[in-house]
Amino acid sequence: MRKAADPRPMVALCLALTLSGAAQAQAPRSATPSQAPRSDVPDGQWRYFGGSKRFERYSPLRQIDRGNVNRLAVAWVRPGLDATLTEQFPDLVPSSYLRGTPMMIDGVLYVPNAVGLIEASAAATGKTLWVQQPFKPTLREVAGQSVRGADSWQDGPDRRIIAVRGQYLYELERATGKPVRGFGEEGRVLLDRGTPDGAPYFNFNGPIVVGDVIVLGGNGGGRVGEGFGDSGAIKEAVPEDIRGYDVRSGRQLWTFHIIPGKGAPERQSWGEGSADYVGHMGAWGPLTADESLGYVYVPLTTPTGSYYGGHRPGNNLYSTSLVCLDAHTGKWVWGFQTVHHDIWDYDNASPPILGDITVGGRRIKAVMEANKNAFLYVLDRVTGKPVWPIVERPVPQSSVPGEHTAATQPFPTKPPAFDRQGLTPEDLIDFTPQLKREALEIVSHYEYGPLFTPPSVASPAPGGKKGTLTVPSSLGAAVWNTGAFDPQTGIYYATSTTFVEAIAVEKSKDPQATMQYQYAEGTPGAGGGGVITTKDGLPLVKPPYGRITALDLNKGEKLWTVANGDGPREHPLLKSLHLPPLGSPNRSVPLVTGTLLFVADSGNGVMGHMGVSGPAKLRAFDKKTGELVSETEIPAGATGGLVTYEAQGKQYIVVPIGSEKYGTGWVALALK
Amino acid sequence: MSLLDRIPHWRLVKMATVLTALSPLVGAASPESNAAARDAAGPLAQQGAILYAVKCASCHGTRLEGGQHAPPLTGAAFRESWNQKTARNFYSRVLSTMPVNDPGSLAPEEVLRITLFCLATNGMKFNDEPANVAALNKLKLQWDK
Numbered sequence: 001m002r003k004a005a006d007p008r009p010m011v012a013l014c015l016a017l018t019l020s021g022a023a024q025a026q027a028p029r030s031a032t033p034s035q036a037p038r039s040d041v042p043d044g045q046w047r048y049f050g051g052s053k054r055f056e057r058y059s060p061l062r063q064i065d066r067g068n069v070n071r072l073a074v075a076w077v078r079p080g081l082d083a084t085l086t087e088q089f090p091d092l093v094p095s096s097y098l099r100g101t102p103m104m105i106d107g108v109l110y111v112p113n114a115v116g117l118i119e120a121s122a123a124a125t126g127k128t129l130w131v132q133q134p135f136k137p138t139l140r141e142v143a144g145q146s147v148r149g150a151d152s153w154q155d156g157p158d159r160r161i162i163a164v165r166g167q168y169l170y171e172l173e174r175a176t177g178k179p180v181r182g183f184g185e186e187g188r189v190l191l192d193r194g195t196p197d198g199a200p201y202f203n204f205n206g207p208i209v210v211g212d213v214i215v216l217g218g219n220g221g222g223r224v225g226e227g228f229g230d231s232g233a234i235k236e237a238v239p240e241d242i243r244g245y246d247v248r249s250g251r252q253l254w255t256f257h258i259i260p261g262k263g264a265p266e267r268q269s270w271g272e273g274s275a276d277y278v279g280h281m282g283a284w285g286p287l288t289a290d291e292s293l294g295y296v297y298v299p300l301t302t303p304t305g306s307y308y309g310g311h312r313p314g315n316n317l318y319s320t321s322l323v324c325l326d327a328h329t330g331k332w333v334w335g336f337q338t339v340h341h342d343i344w345d346y347d348n349a350s351p352p353i354l355g356d357i358t359v360g361g362r363r364i365k366a367v368m369e370a371n372k373n374a375f376l377y378v379l380d381r382v383t384g385k386p387v388w389p390i391v392e393r394p395v396p397q398s399s400v401p402g403e404h405t406a407a408t409q410p411f412p413t414k415p416p417a418f419d420r421q422g423l424t425p426e427d428l429i430d431f432t433p434q435l436k437r438e439a440l441e442i443v444s445h446y447e448y449g450p451l452f453t454p455p456s457v458a459s460p461a462p463g464g465k466k467g468t469l470t471v472p473s474s475l476g477a478a479v480w481n482t483g484a485f486d487p488q489t490g491i492y493y494a495t496s497t498t499f500v501e502a503i504a505v506e507k508s509k510d511p512q513a514t515m516q517y518q519y520a521e522g523t524p525g526a527g528g529g530g531v532i533t534t535k536d537g538l539p540l541v542k543p544p545y546g547r548i549t550a551l552d553l554n555k556g557e558k559l560w561t562v563a564n565g566d567g568p569r570e571h572p573l574l575k576s577l578h579l580p581p582l583g584s585p586n587r588s589v590p591l592v593t594g595t596l597l598f599v600a601d602s603g604n605g606v607m608g609h610m611g612v613s614g615p616a617k618l619r620a621f622d623k624k625t626g627e628l629v630s631e632t633e634i635p636a637g638a639t640g641g642l643v644t645y646e647a648q649g650k651q652y653i654v655v656p657i658g659s660e661k662y663g664t665g666w667v668a669l670a671l672k
Numbered sequence: 673m674s675l676l677d678r679i680p681h682w683r684l685v686k687m688a689t690v691l692t693a694l695s696p697l698v699g700a701a702s703p704e705s706n707a708a709a710r711d712a713a714g715p716l717a718q719q720g721a722i723l724y725a726v727k728c729a730s731c732h733g734t735r736l737e738g739g740q741h742a743p744p745l746t747g748a749a750f751r752e753s754w755n756q757k758t759a760r761n762f763y764s765r766v767l768s769t770m771p772v773n774d775p776g777s778l779a780p781e782e783v784l785r786i787t788l789f790c791l792a793t794n795g796m797k798f799n800d801e802p803a804n805v806a807a808l809n810k811l812k813l814q815w816d817k
Contacts (some may be wrong), residue, residue, distance in 0.1 A: 093764035115768065115775075143768045143776030166775070200774040220773055232730070475740060521734065561739065608743020613752075660753040 049149025062594025080664025237279025254330030271313030334384030412557030466503025544583030587671030602635025720789025721739030
């Protein structure tokens, strides 16, 4: 059934070019279009959960503007799980991480709910129109996790909603929410990949439809019982390949193998035969698409062994890369590796945002990929060539036995990094001499240095180092929430966070281990994502701890940076200093409109700790200057993307929210 | 097929390692709280420790300390989140959402055991260990501040 795509046209030339930071051009080709409206034509709707499939998180709407945004008020609130489900299944208690971000089409919101079932509601009132029913009326079927978004497709009167939930791809009739019976088996397709131990498929991003092809990434790829796969001592796993399905029938059309197949020159970037056994690398960030070109953009991540790569010598293509595929055929168009031989977990976890910029008088169709490492890689999305030079520079080398650190890494020359990179004593918190002394004492127990300082082995000797402090951390300066692009101005807005993380590796103790070293159990701060703070919980470095950075991509320059949120300014050790906002290190999603930039605090539903526990703020900034214009309280912090649209003549902003105290819901705001 | 038959061999080895680390039940907090946890742990909670090691520890940590992508299941933040709720609430959350990559795949009796293990680890004391899911309804979660 599966038809493998021809993996590599023109590979011989491409390997060399890709390794040096360039890529190979190939003539654009459109996916066969249906009659579906394009998602990238601004019309006051929100046709994909990133605004459009270009994922700009942008709307030209300007009913809510600088002059009236202080009159923004809650218009309606909708629970994250429709009451009909909780009544039917009393034991159904969802996670407070409501990822579901709506799309709005023709006055109706469609969104995965808190367990990933699609709900349709009236965009003006939030009232339920229909709820996707579980395939069987059992808790096994209804149990689930929220998914970031869904997609839609239409051909004349045939209108469908496409969703991924658990191990299945679903299609629903857009008008009723009932399964499209002719799709797969009774409306769904099993996405099982046939891994050796039957590791379940899962996908928190949802599908993207390009023309008549549904394209899917995935977040698994590992082994049964392995969780997210960032640690562990087993090198054998499965790559999370990209797949295409026929939107009408559900038939699988193609598979793109993210580790190049036998005979491809890129396979040489996997030493010691590691291409045969290494896995993961899944697209944790949403996929995006240029519907005119028929291309889909896939942000790929770290291979097996996020912090140790002794078993995979070489650059490891296409791990931690941005890959462009022809959505119709699944064929590779170009690829660009942002981090060679990744041992920092520096995933491309952000959506590859598409936008057109003008550089030196030349109009460029660009793609912008924010990496966890705080660089924004700006490429020509047709050719994969960097818009500004991306140069290879020497980086520190690992002392971990067996490790094969890449000698150089690609550094963008423009735009500048949007968050702190590397660590020096001058970077440490210094609000008081005591805090500075404490921070200096803490960092003296670790290795640290510039960006790409590698993980190290913790020494058991008295006074020995406990590992390496990395900045940005593997939690990421930028992840799924980062990035919005204003096509009016060519400005990219990065929301980012600053953490200092300890990464230590240790010799694998497990007798069944197949990796020589692994992430060390007991790494300091491991319970909080490895984050190292002062004994009173303050960050080790100077603020801001969460920030918004505006980058002018017509020039490749930074326009401004502002602190995003109050941060720890009310901390007992800082309160008397009357500090300005210090920025909160949370997962804030930006939304650009005609005049404003909206950013909400995230709720602690995000991974259980990445945000506020109580009521939160939706902030509006002047998008030109970064000036804070207004703050509006919402019942809990955001756990998904911000959305705006016009319904019945009124502009709404909808925010998915969640915290352990509040639960989950969507709150809609409008002018009162 | 028993539970152990379904566990890959390498996982069993890992599990044994985890259980050693958890000695006597968990190593999450002070020796005093370890002793309290051991005293609180009935046979179902002890079976829950094995299930936890297999199904949960890779994300939530071998000592329930949490990880990069998963919250701690012990400590102040955990207790604040669940204080004044019932054990059934916690059970239902696990049953509905975990494991994160295959929610709904745990049997109710497995979730019951994991629930009792997590609560015992957090110092909950049971006069009589709840023998079934229904018994969790009346079990209110509260910790002294």
